[in-house]
Amino acid sequence: MENFTFYAPTYFAFGKDTENETGSYVKRFGGKKVLIHYGGGSVIRSGLLDRVKKSLEAEAIPYVELGGVMPNPRSGLVYEGIDLCRKEQVDFILAVGGGSTIDSAKAIAAGVPYDGDFWDYYQGKVVNEALPIGTVLTISAAGSEGSPDSVITKEEGMYKRGATGEALRAKFTIMNPALTQTLPPFQTACGITDIMAHLYERYLTNTKEVECTDRMIEALMLTMIHEGTRAMEDPDNYEARANIMWAGMMAHNNSCGVGRSQDWTSHDVEHELSALYDCAHGAGLAVVMPAVFTYNLQHDVMRFAKVAVRVWGCQMDFDHPERTAAEGIEALRRFLTSIGMPANFKELGADEKDIERMAHSCCYGDARTGTIGGFVSLDQKDVENIYRLMV
């Protein structure tokens, strides 16, 4: 195991009706003037935004609003939010929504106290200072509610890039699983896929003897397969939604990823797809993951066999472990198809002719230096080959 530090000081309030306590948590964590940041109409239509506002008003905390966050959130709205916060002397950012809204809120929070262009953080500068952030989570997926990460797309060049830093951890996160019961099935499935991807990105490591975190990741994968299937079959099942919501947070707060190298190839390869076609991140990952894993299988057959046996219930083929390894990838593919995810470029709406361009952007775009991948180092040619497996 490698040396590491772990610090996850987010206060989680989990369960039914917890959104009504938002105001008291903002107060507890020192917010005096709030920006409420959100996406489209669903938080308005559901009445959630009103309930959140009411809870702020009950604590006499003033607020301004900025809606309009889109999936694959853009830098344009971030600049707008930074200007608004400075003008209105906002000192606390409250995200009401899913990963896109939270990531956009984090970018604004980092940008307000920063003299330079906030995009610097998305080119590798660590975020050590940001306005305090709170979140009211509406979809189990990105894990941004408990992570120190944010992903934003820059319109100029359509680069989708991530920033990180302890200052980006939310002060508090409100998690009411009931809020996720009304999601369209496609979005629920995208969330399940994203969570599975966060687990695979950590599972695919070159660090030896990390049994504790291996087991934890496997536990969360098993939970997602079981409860994900239940939530798809029975969207109103609160218990399934609750198990998914906690698993989604645990999958990405990094307690199961400490002390080990991680991969993140699938995310990098996917980001090109959602940046170019504006497809849902989860849907992109569903197409990307089996291709990446198949391409990388020979790098560590036993690791792929391990997840196949322990998570997917495959029988170990002791004479031909690579068959078991491949079986596990097939089982993942079947699971993703079963929850309604796309399986190839066509179903995703991607086009073969863009492969070279995407692979180049993935390896060289916006300050990258030619290779990606923490598990297997991949160059542009490799990434092109991976995209071809998805056609």
Place this chain on the structure above:
Amino acid sequence: MENFTFYAPTYFAFGKDTENETGSYVKRFGGKKVLIHYGGGSVIRSGLLDRVKKSLEAEAIPYVELGGVMPNPRSGLVYEGIDLCRKEQVDFILAVGGGSTIDSAKAIAAGVPYDGDFWDYYQGKVVNEALPIGTVLTISAAGSEGSPDSVITKEEGMYKRGATGEALRAKFTIMNPALTQTLPPFQTACGITDIMAHLYERYLTNTKEVECTDRMIEALMLTMIHEGTRAMEDPDNYEARANIMWAGMMAHNNSCGVGRSQDWTSHDVEHELSALYDCAHGAGLAVVMPAVFTYNLQHDVMRFAKVAVRVWGCQMDFDHPERTAAEGIEALRRFLTSIGMPANFKELGADEKDIERMAHSCCYGDARTGTIGGFVSLDQKDVENIYRLMV
């Protein structure tokens, strides 16, 4: 799943040589005058205490010392520590040791700013204020390094009781697995047993549909069985020690215990043994757990069968699930014996004639009201019967 809150804002620095950073972490978390609290000679002999002092001196942070914490830490030393801190105007408590030292440090930290008797907290008053605490962990066992809990024994009446409160979470915890390599095998085994007990206490729940936390607990149990066995066979194995250390923290920081009722019968039943005979807590638990589980088996056969199948690798007997359930308890017993733990009163040094007295103290002593147990409600007669199973 039940509604819950979860807040674990401890900063963990994990890995080789991390104890040399103690001073910088004390500084980071605002300590200006430190009490170094520790137990016996091992932290002196190993040079650990000197390294910690050197790191404080490097940051020009003054300190006073209070050693002499014994296993099953006593209230007498706590009162002494409180007086010393007040006299010396200490503003930060640094525990260098295992669970006993950390628990004693927590009691001192809570007592210093409190007008009343610190024991009030060990009779049920929640700890909302305490001096900041840091820990340098030397044994994987109690999980106190990441928990909001503390257990102290009051000499008068020999009551062993617990306190809890978010203020008791350490600000930082230094975890160097190499420090545990020199532990005597018996202490390593006691630690493994304590960690297994923390997992069982959470696993035995009456809350339905808590698959995510069930799976997480199972993952940590599997880790402990595998890595615990390795550490016993090969004490110098850093990787085994590292996996145990992270698992031990995760087992008790409650991320795998949220949203579900918990048991804690085994701990309550054991505390009478270690209070009366001053036996090691882990050794006591090894004798107690199989007895408690056997006594409670009929309350939820399927839960005991589940842990038997998923953790202990038993084959499910679908016609007679109670046989599988019992097989899992036998497997636990065999594991505990294999790492050198006692299996009955005689091996523990306990005496049958004290059973009634212990059961009475367990159910009625020091503000208790007649029953214990979160999984099955047990009265004095039940507790007597459980002790008899250990003879």
